[in-house]
Amino acid sequence: MQPLTILIVDDDAETAEMRALVLGTAGHRVETLTSSVKAVEQLERNPPDLLIVDIMMPELDGLELIKRVRRNPRLKDLKIIVMSAKAYEFDRKRAMEMGADGFIPKSIKIELLEEQITKIVEDKMTLSYWGVHGTLPVPGAGTLRYGGNTSCVTLEFASGRMLIFDAGTGIKALSNHLMKLGRTRLEAKILISHPHWDHINALPFFAPMFIPGNEFEILGATHGDKSMREMIAAQMDDVYFPITLKEFGARVFFRDLRQEKFVIDDTIQIETLLLSHPGYCLGYRVNFKGRSICYVTDNELYFDDDPSYNPKYVADLTRFVSGTDILITDCTYFDAEYRTKVNWGHSCVSRVAELAQTAQVKSLHLFHHDPDHDDDTIDRKLEAAKTALGAMNSSVDCVAPAEGAIFRI
Numbered sequence: 001m002q003p004l005t006i007l008i009v010d011d012d013a014e015t016a017e018m019r020a021l022v023l024g025t026a027g028h029r030v031e032t033l034t035s036s037v038k039a040v041e042q043l044e045r046n047p048p049d050l051l052i053v054d055i056m057m058p059e060l061d062g063l064e065l066i067k068r069v070r071r072n073p074r075l076k077d078l079k080i081i082v083m084s085a086k087a088y089e090f091d092r093k094r095a096m097e098m099g100a101d102g103f104i105p106k107s108i109k110i111e112l113l114e115e116q117i118t119k120i121v122e123d124k125m126t127l128s129y130w131g132v133h134g135t136l137p138v139p140g141a142g143t144l145r146y147g148g149n150t151s152c153v154t155l156e157f158a159s160g161r162m163l164i165f166d167a168g169t170g171i172k173a174l175s176n177h178l179m180k181l182g183r184t185r186l187e188a189k190i191l192i193s194h195p196h197w198d199h200i201n202a203l204p205f206f207a208p209m210f211i212p213g214n215e216f217e218i219l220g221a222t223h224g225d226k227s228m229r230e231m232i233a234a235q236m237d238d239v240y241f242p243i244t245l246k247e248f249g250a251r252v253f254f255r256d257l258r259q260e261k262f263v264i265d266d267t268i269q270i271e272t273l274l275l276s277h278p279g280y281c282l283g284y285r286v287n288f289k290g291r292s293i294c295y296v297t298d299n300e301l302y303f304d305d306d307p308s309y310n311p312k313y314v315a316d317l318t319r320f321v322s323g324t325d326i327l328i329t330d331c332t333y334f335d336a337e338y339r340t341k342v343n344w345g346h347s348c349v350s351r352v353a354e355l356a357q358t359a360q361v362k363s364l365h366l367f368h369h370d371p372d373h374d375d376d377t378i379d380r381k382l383e384a385a386k387t388a389l390g391a392m393n394s395s396v397d398c399v400a401p402a403e404g405a406i407f408r409i
Helices: 013-025 036-045 062-071 089-098 110-122 170-181 228-235 311-321 335-339 349-358 375-391
Strands: 005-009 029-033 050-053 079-084 102-105 126-131 152-156 162-165 187-191 215-221 251-257 261-264 268-274 282-288 291-296 326-330 363-367 397-399 406-408
Touching: 005 013, 005 036, 013 029, 013 110, 029 036, 036 050, 036 062, 050 062, 050 110, 062 079, 062 089, 079 089, 079 110, 089 102, 102 110, 126 170, 152 170, 215 228, 228 251, 268 311, 282 311, 291 311, 311 349, 326 349, 335 349, 349 363, 349 375, 363 375, 375 397
Parallel strands: 005 029, 005 050, 050 079, 079 102, 162 187, 187 215, 215 251, 291 326, 326 363, 363 397
Antiparallel strands: 126 152, 126 406, 152 162, 261 268, 268 282, 282 291
């Protein structure tokens, strides 16, 4: 991040100076004020690039200060971050409604401060991979580069909002990461594609679910008369697993989804599509400020000569992913493998490449690898996908993300 001029407004002078020291050491020019009233005058006279403001202050609280700033056309480009000891969801939402660009709890580790500020100022979505295999986890020497965990991907926003896609064994790696960061008052939405084991069976090992003060909403498709809550609870029945839903310390909500559209935090638009897979399986498209990511795993794209080929479904799917910045999609098989596994609910290289090209996606991410595919096999599959795209003179960028891979959009 380029050096910024930063104004910190906090009636706790010692805390403000400590943050100023950290940010100044990182190359930013920082000024502090303990009076929000004086800050109004300072902002009008000499606007900075970034305002960091507390909520609870005498004279004029932080939310009112933000409201005044957002009314001033001269300050329309000013980035605002609320940094408060009030880590309640209500206060975070109010700050965003007033016009803040991000919210950082004061409990954050000081060494992570600049990283969090950078995320907010750049206002990018952060896409992280925690598990990329399908069906079964495959630990061992053959999966050291790509990792052997099953499906789990996160998408984080500058506002602090986190979306978690699926809860395969990769969610345990995510759990370890979040616990190491010491994040408190964690809130996230867990978007389940479908309830096959490799997409839900590690949810009981997600440690933040057991911590009071955290809050999670688990969303996914119903299966006839079975709700998402019933399906998650069933795999944690004490006959099969010693810990039940009742043991969760966090507040956990469930929401049944169909093929629909909904909005989170007024700015994050989510669209779902029923996919070609046994049972009910949802693909997700996330649209945010002109950018988008599609998560389409466990999806079968039949060859044109197959009796099950459905041109309407292919057209619907193509529209669904059209023009997306990143398409994360099921590419379980090579073409020859797929010929022997038709109707298993997964796709092969050439069909995935064709979808990406036809839909004019910007980047194709190969995902949900067969458990028999080791690192070298995934390398070959990636090359096969690139060759298929090249044969179509495609400009689509193609990658096979590994566990730990991070992309900012």
